[in-house]
Amino acid sequence: MTDEHPATDGQPASYDEWLDAIDAGEGFYLESPAGVGSLPPRRVCPETGSTDLTREPLPEIGTIDTYSVVHVATPGFDADAPYVSAIASFGPVRITGVVRGVDPDAVGDTTDLIGAEVRVTVETRATTDDRLVVLRPTDSSNDG
């Protein structure tokens, strides 16, 4: 055992770096030569086994594949509830996030979110200061 940590130069991107990049408007995903997308940290393409992963720009606009209005949250999201959770496709990758800019009470009754276009941003939870992946419909205002 040693107190020295190995150098991180040349290491694959971390989850936090991925959040930083989205926050800076430079979101990315990893792509193997076969065109399979994945998200970091990742050393091997989970489908092809290729280790030749390149950073590709995340498409600016995604579309919601499925969603849920969460009423019973974990303690870490207590003050966020009710909130809308969704999975959206951005090119060859999907991203899970909290949908902001829509009224959770209207979702499912008057608002069908499947197919809705969204942008991904990094914001903070209402409950804690933790960073949160947020999906904002492109046709919504920026409040909420």
Add this chain to the structure above:
Amino acid sequence: MTIVRVAGVGLTPFGDHGDRAGRDLFADAAAATIDDAGIDRAAVDRLDYGNFMGALAEQQGHQAPLMAEAAGLDCSATRYEEACASAGVAVKAGVEAIRAGTADVIVAGGMERMTCLDTGAVTDALAIAADELYEVRAGMTFPSAYALMAQAYFERFGGSREDLAHIAVKNHANAVPNEYAQYQREITVEDALDAPPVAEPLHLYDACPITDGASAVVLTSDEYAATHGLDAPVSITGVGQGGDRLALQDRDAIAETPAATAAAETAYADSGISAADIDVAEVHDCFTIAEAMALESLGIAGAGEGILAARDGKTTPDGDCPVNLSGGLKAKGHPVGATGGSQIAELTRLLRGDHPNSEHVDDATTGVAHNAGGTVASAVVHVLEVAE
């Protein structure tokens, strides 16, 4: 290949066991299965034990030797953790060990304590079966993960909350005579539709309860059962396990469970049955939508038809293939790490004829147990048959 017999089954009642320690619950189930099997404790070669959240609920790691000790077993012991499929993989490991000839007598099962945690802490504990970076930090809960699957299912195949309600109504009715069930009471479709939302489209009666409980079965080789005169008419003739990407966002299909499909195909090939041979099934209905998807993976229902099976009467007690006659996770209860063993125990009782609901499957010879982990990133299927 060595035939593996289910020589005994043991369960605690499922529900709220208050301050009872996990080791006490498992000792209870183990004593029951050893008594049911009519074997000597000293004959047990090993313990295969499932548990998911014991490190959080009881601050207890390294549980397997503790459980062996509590059960009075002097043998090697291993804990298996595969979220809600923990006991299912424990039973599978036992079957494989007997087939390999490395053991003749095995106790397999599991235990979970959950009611000692408040709802928030249980929600936190269950969430760790999901991807911590991309799902939990993004606000996903165990119910909301299945809600995302349900919404995707509705979009792909159609279906409604009312269809899901019929699954809950069926499983509650099945639990009424089951002495081990947490909720021995019926509900109506209206009750389910009017229940408060948990993660829409799923409401309270779409979800399994928070449960304490333990399960244990005694598995023996066919030769051991014969030479020791054990009354063990049910055999495990097929096992299969499948896997998938952990996070829903990384899967090709959100409205289907290919890990369970793979597990079923392997188990059916192992036993030489087809889906048409299944007389009765215990499936992993942690949420109503999970039963719909399980039926499709098992081949009991076609794609998009699983959600209608209860409503149409196919899986009700007088239907072609009764499903979850125990009450299922929905009404019998879901002590996460014990559930897979409970399914084997209930299916064995149903096939032996000593289950309160055996009358509905008088002529049944083939049963299937389907146990899933998380959002079915792991799945185990067992085929049980009444010996010729």
